Structures are given as structure tokens and as C-alpha cells.
Amino acid sequence: LQGSKIRPRKWDIGKLIYMENIEPFDCIKRWKGELEDENEESGEQSEEEDFFKQADKPENKNTEAEDDLEKFKPHFETFKKLAAKWSSFDSLKGRFAGRPNLEQ
């Protein structure tokens, strides 16, 4: 029993997507391994807690939640973060078919 507690669980996103008892937010977290240990080991209990949490809070914090397709525009980082990230185009190098950049 103890062994199963320690073993880090690897989640298959293909299955997680269709596990209706897990909120999509948690699916993503579990898949990416960001979930806290305590939540993982007591699976059923945490689900129950989640359930109550869900019922307590209104379904969306605001009317245009990020996980709702009713809002068309996807989520973007703040201007500052984007500006820092895109000060160089290195990560997009392979994506452009244009003429080769002569400086490199």
C-alpha cells in the first residue's frame, strides 16, 4: 500500500479528457504533473472536495472565462511578458519558409 503512495502517477491525457469526474483544470494539472502529492494519493476524497468547491463558487468567476468557447480570443500573457519572450525569434526559426537570414 505504501509503495503505491510513493510511485508518481503518470496520467494519460487521452483518458483524462473523458473522465467526467475530474475538472478540466485538474486534468491539465495532473497531466503536466503539477498537482500536489496529497491530492493525488487521496483521489476520491479530493474529488469530493472539488465537487463541493465547484458547487460553492459560481460556475465562472466572470462571464468571459478563459475555458469558455463563448470567448473567442485566446489567453495571452501580459504585454511585458510577451515583449520579453519575443525579443528574439530563435524559437520560431523553423517555422518560416522565407529567404534565409543572411546574418546567421
Added chain:
Amino acid sequence: MSSSRITSFQGSRNFRLLIVLATLSGKPIKIEKIRSDDLNPGLRDHEVSFLRLMEAVTNGSSIEISYTGTTIIYKPGIITGGSYTHNCPPSKPVGYYVEPMLYLAPFSKNKFSIIFRGVTASHNDAGVEAIKWGLLPVMEKFGVRECALHTLKRGSPPLGGGEVHLVVDSLIAQPVTMHALDTPQIASIRGVAYSTRVSPSMVNRMIEGARNVLRGLSCEVDITADVWRGENSGKSPGWGITLVAESKKGWRYFAENIGGAGDVPEDIGTQVAYELLEEISESAVVGRTQLPLAIVYMVIGKEDIGRLRITKSQVDERFIWLLRHIKKMFGTEVFLKPVDEPESDDIIVTIKGIGFTNTNKKTA
């Protein structure tokens, strides 16, 4: 008695999508607890307006809304299309209404020719250029060749006064099965910066801001200035920019935004340029805003396996909700499989079409 056949949902999430899926699948749905905890519970005026639009483009559908507006039962009829003018309430721009029509129009009995009047831009909903250059090309990939969105008048928020004309002339039995396994290479970046009832210099300043960011890229950047004056420029001043990265094969990624009170045009141009780069880096074959349309088209395709490459980050909460709702309506599950390339953690989405046929095409 027949209530067991009704698929039920709760909450206001993916409202338009659920109505669209119900219409495509021909199954009645019930949506309960629509903002039941909200101070102002029930359907919003734009949602009611959308239901009216659905009534206009279908024949035989029935919509029952509860007294409080928190529950709705929708029994779909057949998609008939035709010519119609829809006046959109100012709370949502025309893009909000045009977007769901794209899921239905190719499978209609008659061609769609709908004029939408109202606001043509907003911060959160699809803009005119986003639909024209971002969503229509996706439809083209699935075999819907003749569709167009014409901007007759622009109408900035809050007062609007714009007018767009959606024409879908292709009527097809079902979408083409998709096999898109490689991330397309971007050949050029195009864009349009527009203004209504403000100085044309705003447009040039936005273009300047965007060009500054994109200058270092090794591809052609061409941003058009589109200044609207006089009667066709609506009732309010406004300005905005849409940038589109195009591949040779016709795939597109885009980002867009509009100016609000106190915004500096250069900043909006710069920000949209950054957002375009971000969107490119987050996307494989289609962008995040195009993904739901592509997935739904794949689900209603022929009984054949369709494949689409996506990135790991495209598997987000919206994606999961989309797939859950699709499963509930069509019973179809989507399979995700990592790509067979060592340096990539992209995923191939595999979907077996349900073998949907346009009911109006059955006799042909």
C-alpha cells in the same frame, strides 16, 4: 416520456457550440442552470438573439425558455439557410453570430446569405478580418470553397452601425477528411489596420508598431491601411488591427485587437504583433481560435479516420470542454497520439468521422 432522449447540460459554457452541435446531430438538448447563481440570472440578450437567428436559418426547430431564462430546451430542425437580415444587439459584435453559422452553413438546404447589422469589432469576440482570414480558410481546407464575408459598413463599439454580409455558396454533403500531419511553414505575414471616424494617422501608427516587431523575421510583411469615412464608418470612433501569418498551402494563424479608451496605437500594433508570434509558437496546423471549428468538422466527416497535428499547449481547458461536449452529443471520442519525432512533443489528434450526411443532400 421522451425526456430521456434529451441530452442535458448545465451552465452557460459553450452555449453557441452546444446549440450548433445539437443542430448538426439532430438531437434535442436541455441546458439548465444558466447563470442561476448570477445576480442577473438566465440568458443574456445576445444569447436570445442568437437563438432567434437559429430559428431563422432552420426549419422546424423549437426553443422553449423557462420563465427565469435559466433553462432552455432546444429541439433542432433542419438547416435551411436562405436570405435573412439579422440585427445584432450591441452587447456582442457581429462576429459572435457569424462564427456559429460557419459550422452550419455548408450543410444547409439552401445557400446562406445573411446580413448582420451591429457592432463589427470587440476585444473578446471574432472580428470581421479574423473570420475572413482566419476561419474561412479553415473551411476551405475542409472543402467549403465558396464562402465569403463582405464588410459593407464598419461599426465600432459602443454604438455600432456596421453591416457585414455572409455568403456561403458551397453546399456539401460532409467535410473532407483531414490529414494534416506536418506543421506548415509560414511564407508571409499580412494584415489590415482599420479606423472608423478617427484620424487616419492612427492606422499608420498601429502599422508602425507592428512592423517594428516583425521587422527581424525572414518573411514578407504587408499591412494594409483601411480608413473608413462617412456613412459606411458606423456611429462610433474606433480602430484596430488584425495580423495573419500565411503558409503556402493556405493555413493561417492570426491575432487581432482593437483600441480602447486611452490606448496608444503603437502599443496595440506592437502587442498584436507579439500575440501573433505567440499564437504561431502555440500552434501546429491551426491556431487556438481555429481549433474548435476544425475538430467539429472532423467529427462530422465521413466514416474515415482524420488526423490533425496540434501542439501540447493546445490541449487546454477549452479543448477538454470541447471534446467532452462533442462526446456527449455525438458519442465520439478523440484519440491523442504523440508524434513520432524525437525533438517535438506535438500530438496527432485522430478522429473517426460519424458519417454525417447533409440531410438535404441525401436524395442527390
